[in-house]
Amino acid sequence: MVALTQLVVVLDGTIVNIALPEAQADLGLTDVERQWVVTAYALAFGALLLLGGRIADYWGRKRSFIVGMIGFGIASAYGGLIGTGVELIVARGLQGVFAALMAPAALAILTTTFPSGRERNTAFAVFGSVAGAGAAVGLVLGGVLTEFFSWRWCLLVNVPVVLIAMVAAIYLLRESKAEGDNKYDFLGTVLVALGLGSLVYGFTLAEHGWDSLSAWAFLGAGAVLLALFFYSQARVAQPLLPLRVIANRVRGGSLLLQMVSGSVMIGMMLYLTFHLQIVLGFSPLLAGLASLPMTIVISIVAPIATMLLPRIGPKVLMVVGPLISAAGMVWLSGLSSTGNYWTEILPGLVLLGVGMAMLFVPMQNLALLGVEPHDAGAASAANTAAMQIGGSIGLGIYTALYTAGSATGTGLDAFVSGYSAVFIGTAVALLIGSIIAATFIRGSKEELMPMSNTPEKALHLG
Structure with a gap:
């Protein structure tokens, strides 16, 4: 249920992207308004995450989760039924507001429900894999809904998911919150x-x-x-954010890796989608399906990485995973305007999926290693904010690389040169991520994966 929530939050950042051209034509959006449909969600979500985490800690994680889900569902229904561009922008902003309450509450629930041991590793492996695959799932689902139904269903589809998760939360979750005199x-x-x-x-x-x-x-x-x-x-x-949460070396390194992975996944999926539709001429549905192999590979490799985790420890996976993904991005950078999907794109997506699965499995876990129950919501919000800010930073940098790269060619070759520059940029980011893992993820396997995941056992790693 918590993983389903994370899927909704992540894919909602991309599911609307494929539907934007149809929404723009239907509502008469200007190019500026079209951009704000994306920006409003990211802006509200990123700006309010830490506050949402503390509300979850102080007010109650289950209560915050349910209220966030209800608000997110109402905002989604409103966005799917509106009649003007301004209303759509407002709806997306409201989605971001309630996602900022729902997302850290969900991750805090996971942290307090599975405090240690094999169950925690499995839970975070599932959560991390869903988070990593969410962008690709959003593109596939957005393509299906846009092509066969309407762009409005890219928002309305959240409503039944929210209802299912809300009912499950009411009956399955136990309330937890920070004890003591809590002041905002x-x-x-x-x-x-x-x-x-x-x-x-x-x-x-x-x-x-x-x-x-x-x-x-x-x-x-x-x-x-x-x-x-x-x-x-x-x-x-x-x-609002106790500095002890991010001062720990292992947690700080994991948050930096979260930023790197967020920039790579969001930037790579956006420009790959452009290449598939603009250069190769794929329909929105086919473009979404073409990105699906990465998600499939992640779902296959993640359980294998979870089994390897207790044997080899998290550091090896977090150092080697980004290197494998970087190799995939280098492969993708060799695309051409006359090439084909099977030889130029598919192998790169497979390598990317293998490497990212190896990274996602331990990364979420270590980002919350040794966090005191009192700080679970704040730490969870910092974790989600790292990916959000990483995605925003990455898009700015990759867009600059695309602009510089596309200036060296003409016609479709200009697009391809720009996309190639972006993929090289993501490969460099992944190499930096591997260096971060090698530098920050210190400690023995037992220290990084304590059977009793208490703050006392993790503190000396900082």
């Missing part, structure tokens, strides 16, 4: 919401060119606000 950090909330929101919006503006003064202004403001946020967190009694 309102200054921290404002600083981090404005800071993360400025960063996400700044990188969104940068996708249209790094010469944008507005983009740099928002990025600069975001950096200053986040610096003030971290400064404030060290000086309040009950911070």
Whole structure:
């Protein structure tokens, strides 16, 4: 159920992408409004995640999860039934608001339900695999719904999923929350919401060119606000994000890897979709299906990686996995305007799926290693925020690479040159991810995978 929730949150960032051309024609959206359909979700989600995590800790994780699901379902239904572009943008923003409450609550529930041992490894392996495959599933589902039904069903499809998950949550989940005198950090909330929101919006503006003064202004403001946020967190009694959550070396490294994986998955899927539709002439449905092998490979390799985890430990998987994925991205960078899917794209997707499955299985687990129950929601929110911010940063950088690469060719060759530059960029990001894993993931196999996953056993790893 928690994995299903994560799937909804992740795929909702991509499912609308394939439907945007039809939605734009139906509602008469301008190009700016079309971009805001994507940005509104990312902006609200990224800006409010840490607040959502603390609400889950203090108010109750089950209660927050259910309220988040209900709000997300209502926002989805509203978005699928609206009649104007402005209403669609508002609906997407509301989806982001409630996803920011629902996502950290779901991950916190997973953390407190499976505190240690083999069950925890399995639970996080499933959760991580679903998170990694969500972008591709979103493209497939978006293609099916758009081609055979309507773009509106890319939003309405969330309603039955939400109803099922909500009923299951009511009967299956137990309530948990942080004990003691819990007070909200309102200054921290404002600083981090404005800071993360400025960063996400700044990188969104940068996708249209790094010469944008507005983009740099928002990025600069975001950096200053986040610096003030971290400064404030060290000086309040009950911070929004306790610095002990991210100061641990292993957890900090895992959060950095989360940013890398978010940038790669979101950036790669977007530009691969462009290549399949613009250069190879695939329909939305066929383009979605063409990305499915990566998801299939992840689902096959993840259980194997889960079985290997207790034997070889997480570090080997987290170092080698990104290298295999980088090889897949290098393969994809060799595409051409006259090539074909089976030789130029499929092998790269297989390699990418193998490597990402090896990374996803331990990464989510280590990002929450040794977190105190009192901080489960805050740590879960930081984990999700890392992927969201990584995706926003990645899109800005990859768009700049695409622009530079496409300037070297003409016609379809210009598109291909741009996509190739993007895939080389993702390969470099994965190499950096492997270095991060080798540097930050320190400790013996027993320390990184304690049978009793208590804060005391994990603290000395920092």
